[in-house]
Amino acid sequence: MSSSDFPPVRAAGRGPAWYRGDCHVHSVHSDGELTPEALVAGARAVGLDFIATTEHNAAARPGVWGHLAADDFLILLGEEVTTRTGHWLALGIESGEVIDWNHQAGDGRTGACLDRVHRAGGVCVAAHPRAPYPSGDFMFPFPGFDVVEVWNGLWTSDRPWNADNDAALAEWARSLAADIRTGSWRPAMGNSDTHLEGQIGTPHTVVLAEELSTAAVLAGIRAGRSWIAESTDVEGSFTARADDRVAGLGERLATHGGQAEVRAAVRGVPAGTVGFHTDRGEVHQASLPEDGAGTVRWNTTAERSAFVRIEVRHPDGHAAALTNPIILA
The missing domain is CATH 3.20.20.140 (Metal-dependent hydrolases)
Structure with a gap:
């Protein structure tokens, strides 16, 4: 063979x-x-x-x-x-x-x-x-x-x-x-x-x-x-930052007790929503503009959130993108 x-x-x-x-x-x-x-x-x-x-x-x-x-x-x-x-x-x-x-x-x-x-x-x-x-x-x-x-x-x-x-x-x-x-x-x-x-x-x-x-x-x-x-029309970038430290999906971010800014940059989901989910369920949601391109930021701490994952959905609730978690420590 x-x-x-x-x-x-x-x-x-x-x-x-x-x-x-x-x-x-x-x-x-x-x-x-x-x-x-x-x-x-x-x-x-x-x-x-x-x-x-x-x-x-x-x-x-x-x-x-x-x-x-x-x-x-x-x-x-x-x-x-x-x-x-x-x-x-x-x-x-x-x-x-x-x-x-x-x-x-x-x-x-x-x-x-x-x-x-x-x-x-x-x-x-x-x-x-x-x-x-x-x-x-x-x-x-x-x-x-x-x-x-x-x-x-x-x-x-x-x-x-x-x-x-x-x-x-x-x-x-x-x-x-x-x-x-x-x-x-x-x-x-x-x-x-x-x-x-x-x-x-x-x-x-x-x-x-x-x-x-x-x-x-x-x-x-x-x-x-x-x-x-959902398709290759959907683009995304998902990160978390604490001071000068940055972590991506599947990674662990050391916050040293401080704030972490979680960022979701999305394209291709017109009038969609970006939801931030932690071990406490969905904790924050923001809307995307009609052209489907936008960046959403949300701040949290490791004490409040063991992890953050993101769901991007169409106006009818159907998923457009789902992420794995970024783990906060």
């Missing part, structure tokens, strides 16, 4: 940068309607930098994806592990590797499957935890998984948001404060779960990575150095 049968694990990219990617897609090699060629063409057309192959209970086939990678486009290998008590994404697995799906919540076999992904340097994602169909509702406990897919675009109509995503986001948010205190919090991510034409990248995850490589992208996702965008 030639090394060109599978995509390379590194692309030239832009060096350290924010990269946009969709880590949950299906082709004709599982239950999708698009060829790998069409998926990659669609991803590149909407401005993505990477995707992950996630066929149901199957490895990426040799010779199918390798020729589609490019210097400016990365293809990660993965699998949607589809069990009777929930689905999860195994991202960054080895070429030809298949993770066993013959396990279910409470049977004691899930841990070995997660360990296998982790030994390969991969990331385990709890997929669409409140999906409205048999086996889609996630019954496994979150401990052991690295990331939660709080935003899944499959079961939506004109915009990639629905009540099931609201429920998944709320569940993740409720656990965040306790998990941050124990140092074991799980970042959020969003993916399209593409099966049909026109779904790719709605939503997707924007990741700060040292380079455009499998290892670097997964490191950014695992650390929560990421946010979720």
Whole structure:
């Protein structure tokens, strides 16, 4: 088997940068309607930098994806592990590797499957935890998984948001404060779960990575150095500052007992709202102008806020962007 049968694990990219990617897609090699060629063409057309192959209970086939990678486009290998008590994404697995799906919540076999992904340097994602169909509702406990897919675009109509995503986001948010205190919090991510034409990248995850490589992208996702965008039309910058110290998403800001200014700069959400959320719920909200571009600032302290995360929403309440937290100490 030639090394060109599978995509390379590194692309030239832009060096350290924010990269946009969709880590949950299906082709004709599982239950999708698009060829790998069409998926990659669609991803590149909407401005993505990477995707992950996630066929149901199957490895990426040799010779199918390798020729589609490019210097400016990365293809990660993965699998949607589809069990009777929930689905999860195994991202960054080895070429030809298949993770066993013959396990279910409470049977004691899930841990070995997660360990296998982790030994390969991969990331385990709890997929669409409140999906409205048999086996889609996630019954496994979150401990052991690295990331939660709080935003899944499959079961939506004109915009990639629905009540099931609201429920998944709320569940993740409720656990965040306790998990941050124990140092074991799980970042959020969003993916399209593409099966049909026109779904790719709605939503997707924007990741700060040292380079455009499998290892670097997964490191950014695992650390929560990421946010979720409805589409590539939505742009954002999210930071917190205390004196001359600045922290970004997934990072810890030392405030030394002083004030922290949290800043959200957003484009592409006309007349939207920017909400700041802490361990006390939503604590501040501001409106964006009609052209959708604006910067919102809010001050807090580590005593009042263990972390701050940001939700950007359209006037109808549908999400446009969600961030992972900035942790205050």
